[in-house]
Amino acid sequence: MDATVTLPRSNPLVLRLRYGADLDAGDRALLADLARSRRSLEPQQDIVRAGDRAAGVHLVLEGYAFRYKLIDDGHRQILGLLLPGDFCDLQSIVLGPSDHYIAALTACTVADIPQERVDALVFRDSRLARTLWWATLVDESILREWLASMGQRPADKRIAHLFCELLLRQQLVGAAGERDCPLPLTQPMLADILGITTIHVSRILRDLRLAGLIRLKDRRLHIPDVARLRAFCDFDPTYLHLVRRPDLEAAEDVAGVGS
Amino acid sequence: MDATVTLPRSNPLVLRLRYGADLDAGDRALLADLARSRRSLEPQQDIVRAGDRAAGVHLVLEGYAFRYKLIDDGHRQILGLLLPGDFCDLQSIVLGPSDHYIAALTACTVADIPQERVDALVFRDSRLARTLWWATLVDESILREWLASMGQRPADKRIAHLFCELLLRQQLVGAAGERDCPLPLTQPMLADILGITTIHVSRILRDLRLAGLIRLKDRRLHIPDVARLRAFCDFDPTYLHLVRRPDLEAAEDVAGVGS
DNA sequence: CGTCACATTGATGTCTGTCAAGAATCGTGG
C-alpha cells in the first residue's frame, strides 16, 4: 500500500512522450514546465471526481493512480492504471467534467496544470498537439485491450496479461528492472481491475506462483521468465504503440510542423 | 443482418459533432466535404485491419460497423459499435497502423478521407481540432463504460445497458424512434460484444422478453418502457457526453478560436 | 431442395461468486 514507486531521474512525462513524437529541446522544455506545481497525495485520495467541474489537468509524476467507476452503488470497476508520466484527465479540456473517478493508488505526486496552458499547447502547436493527443489515444488503446481481455481471457491469463503490461509500462519510465517491477496493488484492487472477487485473485495468484510464472514479495512483482509469461497469456505489446513510425514525419510535414 | 439502417436526412457527421462544439456554417461545410467520396461495403467486410498501414481515415455514413480484436487465435472480442457519423480510425493520423480490426456489420456506406485532409483540419483549426478530438474521446468514454459493464454487471443487465445505449446513439443521428431502433446484431455478435456465449444470449433475450422489458422483431428493438429498462440496468447517459458545456466557450476563447 | 448460418432448448460440467472462518501483516497508540 505504501510501497514507494521509484522516481525516474528524468521527467517521466518527457520519457513517456518520446514515443509520441520526436520532440526538440524547446518542446521538452515546454513539457517539463508543465510539471512545475507539484502536489502530494495520500493513497486512496481522489484526484478527480465524476461530475466535478474540472479545475485543471492532472499529471502523475510519482506513484500509481487509477481510474474507476461505481456501478449500482457499491461495485467498483477499475478502468485503468496511471503510471508516472501519464495524464489523468487530459480529456477534460475537451470533454469537461469527467465521467469517472481517478484516485491515488500509492502515495503520489501529481502536477496540477491550468486548463488554459494545455489548451494553448494542444491547439496551437501542431507537434505537441499530436503528442498530447497521442497520449490519450494510447490510453484508449489500452482500454480496448483490457476490454478484450475481460471478455475473452480466463481470469488467470487476465492477471498474467496485466502483469506483462505493468512491467513494460514501468520499464518505459525507468521504474522497473528487466524482470521485476513495483506492484503496489492489493488483491482487492486486482479484483476490481479484473472483475473477479478477492478470493479468486488469491487462488489464481497461488496457482501462478506454483506454476513458477510469477513471484510476489515486498509489493514487487518478479517474473522469472518474461517470455514464458508472455506466451502463457498471449501478450502482444503492439497495443501500447511504442514504435516510432517512419511515415509520421511525412504526415507532420503535411501538417506544416517544420518548426 | 441485412436490415438497412435509415439514412438520416442531414449529414450524420454534422449531426453527431453538434455535441462536440458549436460549429458555424464554414465548419459544417468543411465537415460535409469530408464525406464526398463514398464507398459501399458488404456485411462482415473489413474496413481496417490490425497492423495495416493506414491509407486514410474512414467515416461511417450509413449502416453499422464494429471494432474487434482476435485473442488466442479464434476468440473474437467486439470492442465497440460504430454508427453513422462515427469515425472508424480518426486515431490513425496520430497512432498509425491500427491495433484492432474494424468491419462492416450491416451493409455500410463509408467515406474514405485522405489522412492529410484530416491532419490539416485537426492541427490547424482549433475549433475543429477540439471537435474531432472530442469525437475520439467520446469513443474512449464509451469503452470505459463497456469495460465497467463487463466487469461489474451480470450479463442480462449488460445486454439491457447496451440496448439503452444503442437506442440513444441512434436517436442522435435521427435513425431511431422514441422507443424503437434498428438492431442488426445477430446473437453471435451480441455474444462477442458481451463476452458470453450465443446460447446464453438466447436465454437472456428470452428472459428479458418474458419480463416485458424488450421486444425484438424484424431486426428492430422495441423498448415498451424506456425508463423501466434504464432502471433495470442502471443506465446513466452521462458517459456519452451529450451536453454542451457553458464553460467551453471560455476555454475556446483562451485557445484563440474566435474566428 | 439442400446448404448454411442463426436461433432455441436440454443436460451437464466448470469457473467464479458467496458465505464463513482463520492467519498474517501493518499502522497506531498505550
Add this chain to the structure above:
DNA sequence: CCACGATTCTTGACAGACATCAATGTGACG
C-alpha cells in the same frame, strides 16, 4: 515494546452463473 484494530491474505464448503456438448428447428439463399 506490546497490544490493538483494521486490512489484507488464505483456505474450505457450497451455490450460481455461464460454458460446453448435443440436438432440433428456422429462415435465407443459391
